[in-house]
Amino acid sequence: MRRLENAVKSVKSEPNFDFSKHTTYGLGGRAKTAYFPQNEDEAVAVYKYLKISGEKFVILGKGSNLLVSDKYYDGSVICTKYLQGIEIEGNCLKILSGTTVQQLLSFCVKNGITGFEYLAAIPASIGGLTVMNGGTSDRRIASNILTVKVFDGKMREFSNKNCNFGNKHSTMSDINALVLAVYAGFEREKPEIVETNINYYLNKRKLQPKGKSCGCVFKNPEGFSAGKIIDDLGLKGMRIGGAEVSREHANFIINNGGSSADVYALIKAVKKTVYETTGINLEEEVIYIGEFNDELNC
Numbered sequence: 001m002r003r004l005e006n007a008v009k010s011v012k013s014e015p016n017f018d019f020s021k022h023t024t025y026g027l028g029g030r031a032k033t034a035y036f037p038q039n040e041d042e043a044v045a046v047y048k049y050l051k052i053s054g055e056k057f058v059i060l061g062k063g064s065n066l067l068v069s070d071k072y073y074d075g076s077v078i079c080t081k082y083l084q085g086i087e088i089e090g091n092c093l094k095i096l097s098g099t100t101v102q103q104l105l106s107f108c109v110k111n112g113i114t115g116f117e118y119l120a121a122i123p124a125s126i127g128g129l130t131v132m133n134g135g136t137s138d139r140r141i142a143s144n145i146l147t148v149k150v151f152d153g154k155m156r157e158f159s160n161k162n163c164n165f166g167n168k169h170s171t172m173s174d175i176n177a178l179v180l181a182v183y184a185g186f187e188r189e190k191p192e193i194v195e196t197n198i199n200y201y202l203n204k205r206k207l208q209p210k211g212k213s214c215g216c217v218f219k220n221p222e223g224f225s226a227g228k229i230i231d232d233l234g235l236k237g238m239r240i241g242g243a244e245v246s247r248e249h250a251n252f253i254i255n256n257g258g259s260s261a262d263v264y265a266l267i268k269a270v271k272k273t274v275y276e277t278t279g280i281n282l283e284e285e286v287i288y289i290g291e292f293n294d295e296l297n298c
C-alpha cells in the first residue's frame, strides 16, 4: 500500500475539484479530490488506490453526458483529460481514453485515415464515447472498435463482442471499469477527402441547439424519437428555474443560468408528463452524479 500511495502522490491532483468547470452543462458542485493521470500506469495506480482505500469515486471524460449534483461530492474523481495519445499499431489505432473526438479527427486528416468522420462535433472523449456507445442514429463507435483495454482491479482486454454494446450502454458502464485505451480498425483515404467528410458532418450539426447542455437527455425508445414525443406534447420552452426544454430540439434541456437541481426537476417533470399522457416511460441517457432530491416522486 505504501508503494501505491507514493505512486499516487506523484499523479497530478486537484483538491476541492469544481465539477462545473469540467461539464458541458457548466454545472455541479465540488468534489474532495480529482486525479489527472497522464499515462496508463498512473491511471491504474489511482484506480487501484481508490478501490483499496474504499474511497467513493467517479470517472470523468469530457463531462458531456453528465448532470452533477450541486451538492458536495464526498469522493474522488479520476479525470482522463490528460490520458491522451494515438498510435498506429499495424492495422489498428490505439487511442488512449482521454483523447478527444476533435484530436482523433485531426489525427485522421493528418494521416489519411477514414471511418471516424461521423463523430465530428461530438464534444466527447473516446473513453466516454466507448462506455456510452455514442455516435449517430446511423453509426455508433462500436462499429470501429476491435478491442477495449480496461482496468477494473485487473487488466483486461474486452473483444468488441464482450463489450455488449447496446443503446448508449456497454459492459464497461455496468462494472465501473476504467477504460484505458481503445483499439480501432481503420482504412486509408486521401486527407482532403477525410476533411470534406468531416465538414459534411459538421454542417449537419449546425442545426443543433446552442447553449449549455448534455446533448440528448433521453434515449430513444425502440422505434420512437424521444424528441418527437416531447415536442408533440408541446413541451418545447417548458422551464423550471434556469433550465429550459430547447425550442430547437425537444430532447435537449438547456442550462440558462440555472442549477443542476433545476435541470433535474425539469427532466423529471418532462418524464412525468410523457408517462401520464402516453404511457411511455422515457429512460435517461444523461448520467447523474451525486445526490438529487426526488420531490416530484417520478
Ligand SMILES: Cc1cc2nc3c(=O)[nH]c(=O)nc-3n(C[C@H](O)[C@H](O)[C@H](O)COP(=O)(O)OP(=O)(O)OC[C@H]3O[C@@H](n4cnc5c(N)ncnc54)[C@H](O)[C@@H]3O)c2cc1C
Pocket (backbone or CB within 6 Å): 024, 058, 059, 060, 061, 062, 063, 064, 065, 066, 080, 097, 098, 121, 122, 123, 124, 125, 126, 127, 128, 129, 130, 131, 132, 133, 134, 135, 136, 172, 176, 177, 178, 179, 180, 213, 214, 215, 216, 287
Ligand atoms: C452538444 C452535445 C452534443 C452531443 N451529441 C452527441 C451525439 O451526437 N451522439 C452521442 O452519442 N452523444 C452526444 N452527446 C453526448 C456525449 O457527448 C456522449 O454521451 C459521450 O459519450 C460522453 O463522453 P464524455 O467523454 O463526455 O463522457 P462523460 O460525460 O465524462 O462520462 C460519461 C460516462 O462515461 C464514463 N466514462 C468516461 N470516460 C471513461 C473512461 N475512460 N473509463 C470508464 N468510464 C468512463 C463516465 O463515468 C460516465 O458514466 C452530445 C453532448 C453534447 C453536450
